[in-house]
Ligand SMILES: O=c1[nH]c(=O)c2ncn([C@@H]3O[C@H](COP(=O)(O)OP(=O)(O)OP(=O)(O)O)[C@@H](O)[C@H]3O)c2[nH]1
């Protein structure tokens with residue numbers, strides 16, 4: 053079985069990549085299974101730049117094909133924040149509950165129809181001797197007034213999916229993996245992935 057390394061330490065992302073790739077016969081290893089690899093600094097100015105940084109450094113160090121995901125929440129009434137700073141919006145601890153609290157606090161008084169937002173995901177694929185390629189995906193929604201639902205990770209409990217009338221944390225993981233920004237990006241990546249093995 054071919055192995056694909058996903059350059060992430062985020063358990064929520066790693067679980068979603070496993071669910072998306074394993075039925076296709078690809079075995080997924082995240083950086084949590086490869087603990088000796090370093091933390092890659094996200095010094096880019098876009099999701100795409102950060103995904104490239106993570107994929108290329110980990111591919112160079114392992115000599116293997118690597119996919120990296122840089123993703124986040126973009127809220128229109130906050131000028132696109134938290135954006136590329138989504139993981140650390142409320143501090144270096146990457147605390148999901150604190151991040152949610154900060155978004156809800158910043159949006160106090162914003163009317164329902166002004167609470168539009170989207171999740172965005174850039175994926176980069178890199179392999180030794182090959183040109184790195186990137187794709188992007190997104191999903192549209194609204195920020196709720198309070199968290200609802202227990203599935204998923206990150207901001208899922210406050211992201212009302214436009215086409216579902218439920219938050220990303222209220223729908224099942226299987227459903228999220230059909231409609232998410234990550235699933236949207238992966239559909240595009242699948243067309244390129246054959247070149248990297
Ligand atoms: O509710 C959510 N549902 C999602 O599906 C989702 N995808 C991304 N995010 C948020 O955006 C940050 C990514 O930042 P990020 O790409 O730098 O990843 P990370 O730092 O968590 O791990 P790594 O992959 O860099 O190791 C995450 O931590 C989350 O806060 C999501 N929130």
Ligand SMILES: [Mg+2]
Nearest residue numbers: 062094122139
């Ligand atoms: Mg990160």
